[in-house]
Amino acid sequence: MITVYDADGDKLVERSSVGDLSTAVWIDLTDPKEDEDKFIEEALGIEVPTRSEMREIEASNRFYTENGAYYMTGIILHNTDQDVPLTSVVTFILFGNQLVTVRYASPRAFPLYVARASKGDVGCGTGAGVMIGLLEMLIEREADLIERVQDEVERIAPLVFGQKSTATMPHSRRLEVLLKTVGKEGDITARAQESAMSLHRLSLFFANAARERKDDERITTRIEAANHDILSLMESMRFLSARTSFLLDATLGMISNEQNQIIKLFSVMAVMLMPPTLVASIYGMNFRHMPELDWPYGYPMAIIMMFVAALVPYLYFKKKGWL
CATH class of the missing domain: 1.20.58.340 (Magnesium transport protein CorA, transmembrane region)
Structure with a gap:
């Protein structure tokens, strides 16, 4: 599906039809078909990576420049409101004053950003402005997820060490439930770490691209601020990962001791x-x-x-x- 957005002053407006893409600020490809990829390639004169190409792990295949377009592919989390979030890859293509996004998932960060941009709360007059807005929203959503995991770990820790008890549940069953819960939170943290590392690399490449393209200095400042936020998140996730590992080892130790x-x-x-x-x-x-x-x-x-x-x-x- 192709969704096209135009800039109307400080606001982002969705088109009712595709029309002429030369004036579009943001072109969002969601689960695109082959004919849709070809249409975008012919209209803009750029290559749209396939799903298999987006999944390449080499940095040279995820961050590169081709015919004046900057390609950046990052791993993002989606379904963060569910018990176990999923990961997917999103490619950002900066070409002139336009941004093209290619994705095969529907993270809530995208519609949330559109709702915010439609009110004129963020600078979205250029493709780079739209991209940094999306990046900030992705970081914000990931931060919310980490806060949720931290709250869950805080709740689990006293139960693991017997400071609080669940009288309605047998001791062996309680340890089994705690083991599964701690393992789930550790898995979420690992997924979030993978996404944060990917977004960090993407923001560094984006900052270099913005300087080469001579984008507005305010864009570069926002990219640097977003990069600092990612680094802070990564530090929090390292601590959280160590703590979940400790709780997992403690739970396994208690199960072994009970046996x-x-x-x-x-x-x-x-x-x-x-x-x-x-x-x-x-x-x-x-x-x-x-x-x-x-x-x-x-x-x-x-x-x-x-x-x-x-x-x-x-x-x-x-x-x-x-x-």
């Missing part, structure tokens, strides 16, 4: 039952000549011996603190 306690309990019970089993085994023999078989007090004496044989190890283990 060891169960194994120790069974081991102690086996040792306690060995002497009574020995007594019962002796008097369970079917030999004809056993002195105690005709003794009137043989049965109660055997019961007492088995009880004492079990009680003595129990008291000993209790004294040692093994139970």
Whole structure:
């Protein structure tokens, strides 16, 4: 789908039809078909990368200049309002006074930016202005996600170390739920780190492109500010990643400790039952000549011996603190 936007003063206005693209400020390609790619290429005289080309991991394939157009591909997060956000690649093409975006996902940052730009709250008179606005919105959305993960980690930490308890849930089940929750938050943090690193590289290339293109100095200033925001986010994510790793290790350690306690309990019970089993085994023999078989007090004496044989190890283990 092709969506075209024009600049009307300080506002961004969406066209009802594609029309002449030479006056457009922003051309947004969402899940474009092959014929739509060809139409844009013929109308603007630029190459539109395919989906497979956008997924290339080499920096030379993600950030380059071709025929006066600057190509920048970054990994972004979308569906951040869901439990597990997804990642996708978006290509920004700066060509003259125009911006072309190619994407195969629908992150909320794009419609949020359009809503803000339609009110004239941001400078969107040029393609570079639209791009820095989109970049700022992507960073803002990622920051909101990190804040949500931080809040969740703050909630989980006391539960992991038993400072708070969930009385309605068995202990083993609680640890299992905590393990899955911590793992999920760690996965979200890793995805956010990947996206932030990609946006950082994109902002550096964008800053160089803005200087080469001699864009408005206010654009360059906003790019530098956005880059500082990304660096701050990356620092927060490094700390958050270390903390989730610590909580994950702690949860695994507690699960292992609980399993060891169960194994120790069974081991102690086996040792306690060995002497009574020995007594019962002796008097369970079917030999004809056993002195105690005709003794009137043989049965109660055997019961007492088995009880004492079990009680003595129990008291000993209790004294040692093994139970």
